[in-house]
Amino acid sequence: MRVPGERAGSVPRRAGDERGRYDLIVAGERVPATDPDDSVDHVDAALASLRPFVAARRGAWAAVPDGTAPAEADVLTTDGDGDEARLGSGLLRSLYHHQPAEFPPGWFEPYEHANHALARAVAGSAGPGGTVWVHGHQLQLLPRMLRRMRPDLATAVHLHSAFPPAESFSRLPEHRALLAGLLGADVVALPHHRAVDNLLDLAGRVHGLPVRDGQVAVGNRRVRVLACALPADTGGMRRLTRLPRVRERAAEIRSALRVDGPVLLSIGGWDPADAVEQRLHAFDRFLAEHRPEPGTVALLHVACGEPRTPEELEQRELVDRHIAKINGTHASVGQAIVHYVRTGPDRRELAALYLACDGLLATPVHHGTLHGPHEFVAARGARGATVVVSELTSGATDLPGAITVNPHDAAAFAEAIARAAGCSGPAPQAGIAPHEPALDVWAEHVLAAVRARAAAPTVPRPRRVPPVPGHTRPPLPERTVLRPVPPEPGRRTDVH
Template structure:
């Protein structure tokens, strides 16, 4: 898509009633063969979820453009005002690749790989969070609603409150929030909690995440807590910060309509035909990340093939792995390990002209993904830890035929909603194998009953319901602190 490059006129002071801030803008700059550039919508759950929220509102989305150096001028894209924030090459390395993805991400995902702590990374994290806060403060109208997203911007709520105490501030956590025993490892645990407490309302994917945050405030800041609320401030400045589970969802109507189009349904048939019309088509769709359980999934498929519990030939496993954080060492190692494993499986079980595992290290558009979902007999969503995992909801929504089967890790936020999925502990390889076999071998009637229940759940709790609930909770007046300080701390 080509945006309307309508930059703000010099001296423009337009302010917005809704200000959304996230690490990234919802678009990426792409270069055509002729050297021209344009912006295209980015993949990812946040972009999909927030697009419908922003449409038709007097709002602005603040974020990094994805490129080092000066920020592009603000512009409009698909009816959304976008305001880029500049990051230098060093800030990308320290704030984003370093502190966000090599310090916070491991801690918040159960330390699947070791976290690294560097004071220079922390300094960059502080600096970038303050820069975002200054832009938010500049663009927010009096009394505006400010909605800050995710772990990259945990200090921004307090910075915004210092600059603009008149606005209403919400923060949403797209990833897990760790138990206090893990969170306590962070040398900067106190300022992170204090940064988050600048918000009026904090939304999390699961109740357990909200509870973890409240417990961390109680144990590490010695603040009074009660029923999902934290009391901050002293005397007349006391206020309540509320935390609750508000699980994110997807644009159900749009994806379901896309899946019903003749072009997508024809493409689904074409995909199966190109793979040799296998008896069973397994599908995995993930960002290339060590939290997603791709290695465990491949091991389970390999063992099932070796044991003869998966037909060979007759089974094809398609793994889409969207490129991610290629300059972080843990991610480079992961890619190497996965590619070696895929090669080993195909070397042992593939035949001339066909492969058992088709590994696709690239991104695909919505129509192609909808076709893949329709083509797959079994969807494997088996992360070791995930805040939500919208792929699970996308697969369920795209199955407008009520077909297919979803194998779902119990360590996803999605499992708390999609209880009729084939649930698994991905660390238990034998158990994962049994669940995959069950998803394949159960009767069509059983699979359809499971799928219908999940489809209804997702349809009833779509992205508009999620956004509406978050904004309603943010808009509620938390009122004065209610004396919980004198009664001591209470578990949430």
């Protein structure tokens, strides 16, 4: 799809732009904080930690403007207002997080225009043969636009949420444009293999594109789709827990709780897929079955962010009511049993929360990756860490000693909480997570894959097979060429 005013192969210029300044441009929904410790989620923290990595490679940052970020030397400026475009990003986020999402008429046009404005800024500032690394839902059209404007650029798009099944994604009328935008990249990186399978299924079975060996043939080139999850910043969390002010804050939190026994930590947003409601049901059942005295065990729930959809607003009301019910039933005067905080902790506060609590409940109900348990174990160190994780997540087997549970099974979940609280013997301790690459090593791996894919020679355009609804696409058959059979020696061939 071509945006009005876009000409295939054109290289836009903007007043004040200096062509060829940057060898690497990282584009995302927002520019990360200068200090990673000021970040409020793991993606922002990781990108902020990569600022020295990007600067060392003559890099810059680009994002849809939000009117709040101060001007910085290494940040590209773009025209337009990104507020309307963020509506589309939020709707796509709901779709990727398995939430109901109603896409109103007209949502796609501002989303498309925001992508085009950023594409022009990037195309006008990237050096010859440079690399563009796109992050997030808001810029899914950007890779294809850049390919039309600057075919010399190598492009990767990185989605940090699970790609939905083809049946869910294809309900969106604009799914063809969104998929075409993603497949404009040389590499599409997703958090785990199930997400990769979903995208390949959409490209092959629904859209009829040839798929083989984790690659999608688009015209005369191939797009590599790989599982490359963002690693947990365990090193950064260990560093934070050694800071005196973080340790002091952890002591303040623990003292304010006034709990002699274990404190379990729960952190989640308002996305129903975070399974906060299931955690509260299980904790309520644990209290009813084991009847611990107030002050001997507690749950600290930290709710992050503000509701962005009607479903999330309803989720907040459910959580509010359920916590009030638990405290009304099981707490005593002056001693809550569920401590409830609505705040978006930065990394320093998060490290203090990890130090102040003994166990962590991290139990989403859909397939995804978990950074919290890895960071929690790293933060606790020799103090020991009890972790309850969901068996539905891709990282459930990565932490030896973690308690694994199906969050939909209330009885098993309540028993898992009892084990974490030490009601049935010593609480099991999660071991050190397997070695994960440092963020700069991980980033270099992704960029090397992009450069290798972009440098690969083009291939003859494969024949497109029309989709067959409800059936898996068969492999492309070998084309048979019929040749005349020569006559046997000495045999007469009559022509009539």
